[in-house]
Amino acid sequence: MNYMTCTAQELEQEYQRLRKQYEDEKGKGLSLNMARGKPGKAQLDLSLDMLDVLNSGSAFTGADQMDCRNYGILEGIEECRKLFGDILGVDYRNVMVGGSSSLNMMFDTISCMMTKPIVEGCKPWIEVENRKFLCPVPGYDRHFGITGYYGFEMIPVPMSEDGPDMDLIEKLVSEDDSIKGIWCVPKYSNPQGITYSDETVRRFANLKPAAKDFRIMWDNAYCVHDVTDTPDELLNIYDACVEAGNEDLPILFTSTSKITFPGAGVAAMAASPNNMKVFKARYQYQVISYDKLNMLRHVRYFGNYEGVLKHMQKHKAVLAPKFAIVLDTLEKELVPAGIGQWTNPNGGYFVSIDVCEGTAKRVVQLCKEAGLVLTGAGATYPNGNDPKDSNGADGSGRNLSQRQRPQGQQYPHRAVLPAERRAANGDGSVLYLRQAGCVRKAAESVTFRPAAKS
Numbered sequence: 399m400n401y402m403t404c405t406a407q408e409l410e411q412e413y414q415r416l417r418k419q420y421e422d423e424k425g426k427g428l429s430l431n432m433a434r435g436k437p438g439k440a441q442l443d444l445s446l447d448m449l450d451v452l453n454s455g456s457a458f459t460g461a462d463q464m465d466c467r468n469y470g471i472l473e474g475i476e477e478c479r480k481l482f483g484d485i486l487g488v489d490y491r492n493v494m495v496g497g498s499s500s501l502n503m504m505f506d507t508i509s510c511m512m513t514k515p516i517v518e519g520c521k522p523w524i525e526v527e528n529r530k531f532l533c534p535v536p537g538y539d540r541h542f543g544i545t546g547y548y549g550f551e552m553i554p555v556p557m558s559e560d561g562p563d564m565d566l567i568e569k570l571v572s573e574d575d576s577i578k579g580i581w582c583v584p585k586y587s588n589p590q591g592i593t594y595s596d597e598t599v600r601r602f603a604n605l606k607p608a609a610k611d612f613r614i615m616w617d618n619a620y621c622v623h624d625v626t627d628t629p630d631e632l633l634n635i636y637d638a639c640v641e642a643g644n645e646d647l648p649i650l651f652t653s654t655s656k657i658t659f660p661g662a663g664v665a666a667m668a669a670s671p672n673n674m675k676v677f678k679a680r681y682q683y684q685v686i687s688y689d690k691l692n693m694l695r696h697v698r699y700f701g702n703y704e705g706v707l708k709h710m711q712k713h714k715a716v717l718a719p720k721f722a723i724v725l726d727t728l729e730k731e732l733v734p735a736g737i738g739q740w741t742n743p744n745g746g747y748f749v750s751i752d753v754c755e756g757t758a759k760r761v762v763q764l765c766k767e768a769g770l771v772l773t774g775a776g777a778t779y780p781n782g783n784d785p786k787d788s789n790g791a792d793g794s795g796r797n798l799s800q801r802q803r804p805q806g807q808q809y810p811h812r813a814v815l816p817a818e819r820r821a822a823n824g825d826g827s828v829l830y831l832r833q834a835g836c837v838r839k840a841a842e843s844v845t846f847r848p849a850a851k852s
């Protein structure tokens with residue numbers, strides 16, 4: 399029954415039917431939490447053997463001939479830098495391996511630029527009045543949290559299926575030298591699962607910002623997190639920047655949080671020698687050296703980049719059926735009703751769905767009452783501010799988010815039925831299209847991660 403075309407009486411009957419179905423669901427006493435980007439237990443179990451890689455009988459000396467049990471080597475052990483160099487597609491000499499959180503490294507990096515100019519002659523950002531940061535929306539709330547904390551005005555930039563609106567970005571950064579950077583999750587973005595097109599990456603690499611100290615925060619958190627056999631390919635931003643004579647523009651980040659153990663994995667960043675010189679000069683004051691035993695443990699467990707990819711196949715085996723359940727259910731339940739649009743990404747952690755305007759908060763509330771916790775509304779907007787203030791927020795922005803597109807604006811991403819995705823086999827670029835939106839109203843978005851029980 400298509401809700402957009404049926405009569406009031408038909409709608410009333412449908413409502414009564416759904417009400418009963420909902421009460422039945424409630425009666426199941428579910429306790430599910432999809433509000434956080436947490437791998438399920440089965441995924442955590444995949445890396446358990448890594449804990450046995452080091453023990454009291456292990457050799458603790460790495461390639462640098464340093465005892466990994468002791469202080470030393472600020473930038474991390476060589477073999478781990480090489481591993482992350484391969485993951486990020488950069489020379490390992492430009493890599494610094496940190497602690498267990500890439501978000502922590504991002505915070506420290508912004509903090510560094512707040513207090514020390516990244517380019518000689520520029521002001522530290524704390525002295526820049528009206529400093530601004532570009533925030534593709536919907537995006538990762540914790541990114542916005544960092545720049546919000548440091549007092550940036552955050553300018554939302556709409557996402558399309560190719561990535562953020564580059565026309566807007568090029569215009570803004572070329573005109574305003576108080577715009578100091580942009581947050582990017584270039585592959586399987588949080589929360590839409592969008593991978594930036596080659597053209598988008600090239601346009602980023604060729605930006606001509608008015609601010610000499612403008613930087614791209616390139617958070618490649620989901621760089622090896624494919625869930626289909628047609629994974630997306632992301633163009634190498636660093637190479638593109640070098641080619642464009644702009645090698646100082648990007649700062650790359652990633653971690654093994656969604657590979658081994660979130661909060662107990664290894665994080666890394668990479669940037670040009672000019673940038674790394676400034677960052678290391680700052681990092682030396684805040685830490686003597688990071689956890690080299692954990693670096694060693696990870697490197698010995700994976701062996702090399704191929705080992706990481708092989709491991710990710712196991713994650714895929716766990717996650718793909720969950721994605722399928724979510725997508726098949728959405729298709730079965732919402733397509734006939736003619737409501738909702740959703741993404742069908744080739745990887746990452748999220749499926750983003752639009753529901754009719756004014757209903758996302760209610761969806762979250764009803765889910766909660768039925769034992770399913772979802773991320774609160776507005777979380778994927780800077781300061782939690784949905785432009786229409788129609789969404790709630792739980793502060794994570796990861797597993798479920800809602801948003802509402804500005805009136806009259808085209809919703810930037812659409813989804814395909816699995817069959818259509820299969821038909822599109824071979825084109826691994828971004829999302830495929832399928833129109834299933836609300837006819838009468840604009841939409842809000844809800845993002846599900848096919849997650850495990852809490």
Ligand SMILES: Cc1ncc(COP(=O)(O)O)c(C=O)c1O
Pocket residue numbers: 435498499500501502538583588617619652653654655660661665796
């Ligand atoms: C885009 C993105 N970046 C960073 C993180 C956090 O990474 P880490 O655990 O390395 O701090 C997450 C976690 O969900 C994320 O979605």
